[in-house]
Amino acid sequence: MEPIRTVTSIVAPLDRVNVDTDQIIPKQFLKRIERTGYGDFLFYDWRANAAGVADPGFVLNDPRYKGARILVAGKNFGCGASREHAAWALADYGFRVVIAPTFADIFFSNAGKNGIVLVRLSEEQVAELMHKASTKPNYQLTVSLEDLTVNDNDGFHAKFEVDAFRRYCLLEGLDDIGLTLRHEKALDTFEAKHNENFWLKAKVVQ
Amino acid sequence: MINGPKTLFEKIWQQHLVAEPEGEPSLLYIDLQLLHEVTSPQAFEGLRLAGRTVRNPNRCIATVDHNIPTTIEGRLNIVDQIAARQMSTLRQNCKDFGIELYDVDSPNQGIVHIIGPELGLTKPGMTIVCGDSHTSTHGAFGALAFGIGTSEVEHVLATQTLPQSRAKTFRIAVEGDLKPGVTAKDIVLAIIGKIGTDGATGCVIEFAGSAIRSLSMEGRMTVCNMSIEAGARAGLIAPDEKTFAYLKGRRFSPTGAAWEAAVAEWKKLPTDEGAKFDRELTIDAATLEPYVSWGTSPGMVAPITAAVPNPADAPNEIERKSLEKALEYMDLKAGTKLDAIEIDRVFIGSCTNGRIEDLRAAARIARGYKVSTRVSAMVVPGSQAVKSQAENEGLDKIFIAAGFEWREPGCSMCLAMNPDILAPGERCASTSNRNFEGRQGRGGRTHLVSPEMAAAAAIAGHFVDTRNWPVRNEAAKENA
Numbered sequence: 001m002e003p004i005r006t007v008t009s010i011v012a013p014l015d016r017v018n019v020d021t022d023q024i025i026p027k028q029f030l031k032r033i034e035r036t037g038y039g040d041f042l043f044y045d046w047r048a049n050a051a052g053v054a055d056p057g058f059v060l061n062d063p064r065y066k067g068a069r070i071l072v073a074g075k076n077f078g079c080g081a082s083r084e085h086a087a088w089a090l091a092d093y094g095f096r097v098v099i100a101p102t103f104a105d106i107f108f109s110n111a112g113k114n115g116i117v118l119v120r121l122s123e124e125q126v127a128e129l130m131h132k133a134s135t136k137p138n139y140q141l142t143v144s145l146e147d148l149t150v151n152d153n154d155g156f157h158a159k160f161e162v163d164a165f166r167r168y169c170l171l172e173g174l175d176d177i178g179l180t181l182r183h184e185k186a187l188d189t190f191e192a193k194h195n196e197n198f199w200l201k202a203k204v205v206q
Numbered sequence: 207m208i209n210g211p212k213t214l215f216e217k218i219w220q221q222h223l224v225a226e227p228e229g230e231p232s233l234l235y236i237d238l239q240l241l242h243e244v245t246s247p248q249a250f251e252g253l254r255l256a257g258r259t260v261r262n263p264n265r266c267i268a269t270v271d272h273n274i275p276t277t278i279e280g281r282l283n284i285v286d287q288i289a290a291r292q293m294s295t296l297r298q299n300c301k302d303f304g305i306e307l308y309d310v311d312s313p314n315q316g317i318v319h320i321i322g323p324e325l326g327l328t329k330p331g332m333t334i335v336c337g338d339s340h341t342s343t344h345g346a347f348g349a350l351a352f353g354i355g356t357s358e359v360e361h362v363l364a365t366q367t368l369p370q371s372r373a374k375t376f377r378i379a380v381e382g383d384l385k386p387g388v389t390a391k392d393i394v395l396a397i398i399g400k401i402g403t404d405g406a407t408g409c410v411i412e413f414a415g416s417a418i419r420s421l422s423m424e425g426r427m428t429v430c431n432m433s434i435e436a437g438a439r440a441g442l443i444a445p446d447e448k449t450f451a452y453l454k455g456r457r458f459s460p461t462g463a464a465w466e467a468a469v470a471e472w473k474k475l476p477t478d479e480g481a482k483f484d485r486e487l488t489i490d491a492a493t494l495e496p497y498v499s500w501g502t503s504p505g506m507v508a509p510i511t512a513a514v515p516n517p518a519d520a521p522n523e524i525e526r527k528s529l530e531k532a533l534e535y536m537d538l539k540a541g542t543k544l545d546a547i548e549i550d551r552v553f554i555g556s557c558t559n560g561r562i563e564d565l566r567a568a569a570r571i572a573r574g575y576k577v578s579t580r581v582s583a584m585v586v587p588g589s590q591a592v593k594s595q596a597e598n599e600g601l602d603k604i605f606i607a608a609g610f611e612w613r614e615p616g617c618s619m620c621l622a623m624n625p626d627i628l629a630p631g632e633r634c635a636s637t638s639n640r641n642f643e644g645r646q647g648r649g650g651r652t653h654l655v656s657p658e659m660a661a662a663a664a665i666a667g668h669f670v671d672t673r674n675w676p677v678r679n680e681a682a683k684e685n686a
Contacts, residue, residue: 106355183225
């Protein structure tokens with residue numbers, strides 16, 4: 001995982017609440033066995049109609065937002081299916097930050113493992129960013145994971161919170177399995193004892 | 207460490223804590239991982255790239271369900287080569303890493319959340335994960351079960367653990383008697399409608415109360431299955447005599463003295479008297495009716511006696527816009543009575559409502575009737591075992607006589623990753639769990655309902671209140 005510290009970028013406004021992972025990456029793209037190459041299919045059903053013609057009204061088709069690495073969206077972003085493909089698609093497309101009032105739990109975890117910073121701001125702050133990103137040409141934000149701040153050049157300053165451990169992993173680009181294996185000895189001891197609890201075993205050996 | 211009276215969740219949590227590193231998430235031991243073809247290939251690839259192996263293959267089980275076609279011909283000759291590659295990849299991965307796979311030709315094949323309980327793999331007090339959000343289903347047995355992403359699938363394969371921050375606890379008590387014709391599905395749709403699709407974010411819900419206790423294990427699984435649609439990490443129901451009766455004699459259940467010892471352990475699990483929850487909500491079962499979803503999120507539901515809501519009545523601008531978008535997608539007008547909505551397709555199945563009791567309930571409604579000429583309807587049993595049982599009871603004959611298609615087990619039209627898919631604009635009464643835009647096929651319109659409501663809609667051609675449904679017995683059928 002790439003370490004991430006500060007992102008300065010134009011901001012793509014996705015003015016919808018409850019954006020579910022079926023919209024972020026529709027199921028027809030879940031049949032691949034690779035981890036990469038999902039960016040082209042991000043928000044596929046919103047980007048183009050059934051005949052494949054691009055919808056010029058959709059934010060990612062708007063040339064003003066080309067190259068955006070920051071996405072602003074409504075509450076409960078990432079709800080629904082557990083598919084990590086949603087995080088892969090956002091990252092592969094180039095997004096490094098999503099700002100919203102709230103995020104769904106499984107998506108929250110998946111994003112963190114793929115170098116995407118999720119920033120929770122208040123409904124009012126998100127509404128302000130949504131408005132500015134929609135109306136001001138070339139509107140940019142700087143999101144700093146080191147200072148836990150979101151700033152623009154137009155008087156917007158916000159602090160956000162990230163779980164300290166999550167922040168450390170993102171800043172350092174750490175691999176979760178490697179971190180867990182620091183506890184391998186404790187795990188061996190625990191498992192040996194836990195295995196005696198046969199009533200918690202999936203396949204009880206008779 | 208939690209002192210004093212504990213909730214069911216806290217007991218399971220504590221029993222699985224491997225390490226509690228300072229300033230980091232706790233490391234939780236995972237008793238069982240369920241695997242399927244869609245969310246596992248990249249996890250196995252990751253293991254290989256890192257030179258790691260599966261720590262405990264005996265705590266893993268795999269099956270094919272998401273992609274698999276539900277017709278015999280479709281299964282013999284899988285046209286979708288990308289789907290076929292995903293299934294053959296799972297086969298190879300299970301072989302390489304020594305994991306038991308219930309493949310397409312196995313009598314144990316089925317939707318992963320249906321086969322876990324029916325094989326007795328799922329047990330009270332366990333921690334269970336799967337790369338599928340509906341893993342919450344297994345919570346019906348008092349197991350802490352939750353959906354995870356593919357990186358976490360890899361993590362559990364490699365370490366049999368998962369770093370987790372502790373969830374908040376949320377007790378939802380449904381008290382009193384359900385009215386006749388009101389089902390488990392209606393309970394959970396009502397709860398999601400009430401608290402919203404983010405109403406339980408960060409929480410593990412414990413469903414309690416007399417109406418929950420009165421449900422069968424199948425009904426409890428339906429309720430826990432849709433916990434995720436309220437944003438919950440997991441749903442739980444305390445194990446009781448019904449739980450033990452369900453598990454006794456299953457393939458992977460303990461027997462003899464071990465059975466008695468296991469039951470004694472499981473009986474320690476229910477929430478202690480006086481234990482504190484972070485949040486609590488009580489719902490009066492008598493107020494519930496059969497529900498129908500009208501929008502593009504599982505929280506957009508209303509009783510069958512109601513009408514499509516008016517965006518103008520929304521409490522704020524954000525809600526109003528969300529409602530307008532939903533009605534536009536669903537091609538519905540505000541004020542339309544729900545029982546006036548005509549449908550084109552019916553899907554009875556899925557990990558929400560693809561169990562034997564669901565099929566019995568649908569068959570009771572369908573018996574002696576014919577599916578409307580405007581409707582194409584299908585019944586997809588959740589597993590090979592459900593299918594055989596239904597056929598032994600003659601349910602397949604009732605459905606086929608009524609004009610339903612009788613299919614092979616799989617996820618089918620719940621998520622349309624296989625040939626079962628809605629055409630653009632088609633409107634479906636579905637017993638599945640998600641009515642998101644395009645969930646059952648691009649441009650398709652999904653209405654979530656119980657199996658009874660779906661069967662009645664298939665026959666009437668529009669939604670009907672099943673509480674007024676004239677059930678026909680065999681004699682009446684001959685005169686129909």
